[in-house]
Amino acid sequence: MDSRYQEVYARWRAEPEAFWREASGEVAWIKPPRTIFDPASGVYGTWFPDGTCNTCFNALDRHVEAGRGDQVALIYDSPLTGQVRRFTYTEMQEEVAVLGAVLEDLGIGAGDRVVIYMPMVPEAVFAMLACARIGAVHSVVFGGFAAHELAKRIDDATPRAVLTASCGIEPGRIVQYKPLLDAAIDLAAAKPDTVLLLQREQSPADMNASRDHDWVEAVAKARTAGRRAPCVERRASDPLYILYTSGTTGVPKGVVRDNGGHLVALHWTMRNIYGIAPGEVFWAASDIGWAVGHSYITYAPLFYGATALLYEGKPVGTPDPGAFWRVIAEHKVVSLFTAPTALRAIKKEDPSGAHLKHHDISSLRSLFLAGERADPDTVQWAEQMLKVPVIDHWWQTETGWPIAANPIGLGILPVKHGSPTVPMPGYDVLVVDDAHQPVGPDVMGSIIIRLPLPPGNLPTLWGHDDRMRTSYLKDFPGFYSTSDAGFRDEDGYLYIMGRTDDIINVAGHRLSTGGMEEVVASHPAVAECAVVGVKDSLKGEVPCGFVVLKAGVNRPHEEIEREVLGLVREKIGPVAAFKIAIVVPRLPKTRSGKILRRTIKSIVDDGQWSIPATIDDPAILDEIAGLVRPRVSGS
Template structure:
């Protein structure tokens, strides 16, 4: 793999590499059966598939006659093949001062025994298990134990409010819920058991049992149907469970994401297609090979945690780091660099928000100098748009390629990325890279016609989607079609807007409802935010479109300053004027940006997405929908007065 973090200027050798990769992507689209049939050979099958792709348009089945077990592929086969003593899972928890490691043999033992526990509690193939746990090893063990016996796990982010947890319990109808007495945050302990009890009180469905991991930071009072993890997992207390045979099309998990109707959408993940796609992606896209160590700074409650903390690294035979902490504050902005140093991670994956948080606290990367991060080959960022300023800061600080990638809960793995494990293509700041193998990405205008290069539109994917993507929604084929497939027949609607340039690089400019319409001119929030973020005083920013009687909408900017920058009233006014001028110079006068507010923080989901829609609703005086995934509601509360205050744009 080339280590040259080139820019879009290109060169003769990278032009050749780009052409080769385009040819590979084209082959995956022209002959999906051949491409993915070959990729499937990286797994161990009980009955290898004879059929690679079954067309039931608008539905598609990958490897429909194949039989395998995902847990066997993640653990057993590595133990059999000589990796028994290699580390599989490293648990690092600065919030509790705990570190613990599991070899492949040790993790297999834990998983097989807890799979036996679930089996003896009445969980069988096809049954659901809701997982409501913090970032502790028991979360990974439970997920893999479900996969071992063919149960369908549904992980709910630890600490979710009772109403949201209840909605997921009602929809999934679990036989067992696995939870903990508490989660540990940098400044507080969050008791989970009372929230679980309240969720069950609200739910019409009642699980047969709740298994509770007791943590010393806050012990839970157990009820009649509650069982304690440590008691169930006593040595010799349970016979371990063997792997069961699973059809490739059987669901591995259901992961809920927010829906426009208020009812969460249950994204279904199949077993075989997902395992094939993740195994292929780990080596070819992320350049992580068997035996290497990888750090993904996400949470198992999110799709990134499912795919790249748990399944992809273990299917590969790599070592994965499970981190119970934050990018800053546990104890400082050097936390990620310590993990890379201490465990020799060759690659890291986190959200741009995490890097912006580090940059805000440590703008000169002074803490990085205290750690040896020489093992790191690549930093991957995803979860929201990566602005060029954040990309440049991370690239300069780390001295390695910083690679954007774009995908969704629905797709399960990257739609676009620079394929580092195949070849490092020229990096174009602001782009998440070219389309990945298997994804026929098209930008469509409102009539459904492809746009010209550089022209924005709705980013769509021509069907069939590749393996690993959602085959449907949980028990709701009709909603799957209406939500994703009805806008442009034959295409999956991503809900994101952007454009593709002449080299095939995709530029995702934001959700389609983040597109501004200023006096008939369509502008993406991403282009305005890119201009603002380039100012040396700005740590992060957000642009929203607010209603205007004359122009339809006008943009309004909210900016957070870098740590240590203190401005008086005159200094703030000067900065606001500079930012307005930057947008005018880089985007054009048509952007009509007049109002810039300097704020202490931006409201975000726990996965780092900025709540632009919610802020826009407040500014417009509408009833604001605050998603259950909000990280800190006090940040939004602190902005209400700013957003609903007088318009100072005139």
């Protein structure tokens, strides 16, 4: 069908308040807002300031009241424990209402903070929704996070309670959560009153008699007593949750999400961007500790009456590179949302798609990618394997939903590999030079968004309005700085080439490491890669490429490295000064799959680095250092 995108975007641009007023009519309010936007309140204004609502009611109760309580709301699939569980909307409502009552009995009320430090289990989703139900502000911290990093987040959020599990499960190992939490509480100046502990049979934990409560026992007691927490009325501008950005140093930045704007925006995205209908299965293969897991596991599918999927596993190794295809086939997933790094991991282990042939994935209509740049080679591979549209889209923890996308629900636009397509309604995106002036097509610059940010974006940082201004609004007055760099083509398509500090200056030429990565990834032996700018006494900086090979590639590494250098010289030219390519067994990544480019750069530049809090496996850093030092020092 013809796309309605241009019409819808133009309608938003012409009458933004009318646009969001119409969108707000799709959700359930306790008091519908009369004012859509108040520019005089908050850091840059406030959406729906006089409206009241309850986020949990919109996720669960309203579907039950509408007669759809028997529909499956959540599917839990855990190859790590061999479990599959399904919960209807009615069953979810019961679990969440009882858990909300447990929290109330523990003294938690509206506005109190609750840290959730849990693995990918249904109780983690229940915990988020139970907080929303009683008006508490949840802050999910990725399960297994180091104790000192968890302590920083406890000190910033000052929670009354922590909800946790005894352990998390990774392929081949058990991660003990409770000792990490106990150490974090010891380190923190802010001491939570209560810990609610879910004992997992794989590794039960010792309990602190003065502070800890058994989750299962507390829920059973409340259920027997007939305790069910009602939905508490909250202002649209009241905080729903705090989510700390990954990879921060010093005091972490607590991104705030409000109730009303979040509800309206996420509900709008399900039909218009993702093209999902109520009752269909939508799978965001993320973790609830990240923004994607908040928005598109716990909240958006349930707001819209779809079925969410919670997956406790990996793209490879649980048990093989066909894990994702098995889940899609078994649960009739219509749309998958994952990170490019997951696809690269599958492609590395199964480049020919042999495992795909064992599964019927005919239910799948689309694949969405986000989290880091989707290189064209990986997108093309996925298109060939899956035979569905593969949609790169771009957003941030701070925005909570896509800035740019190819909106399938409005009618798909032509796909351009390497581009997340076009800005979504709500986002007035500009590309500007160092003098803050807009640049023409195909010219690299800083990407900024005109204020106000749309509903669902962060209104501020927790307890730090001034830090919000200096971090995001100071550099470009009247605009939000994305800290991303890129360009627009003549058709208005955006290209996100990396963080602004990933744009390197080679002898006065500003070059994109993202563009170089595109070229390196096009080599037929390369599974994934990272390019970073490293110090050079003559040119200031020069690019250095790190290359992971596909499974089964047995050619000499030196030969492949020479071919990679030749490709970059051919496609970009000598100006790139690309003289170093190193084959490595794997790249350091966060647990959400983002490549830790700054850490790689630190290793290459001076051999000094700190272990990022979000790193998946710290041992990789020593591997990289051992390969880099002799090569770079002798270059």
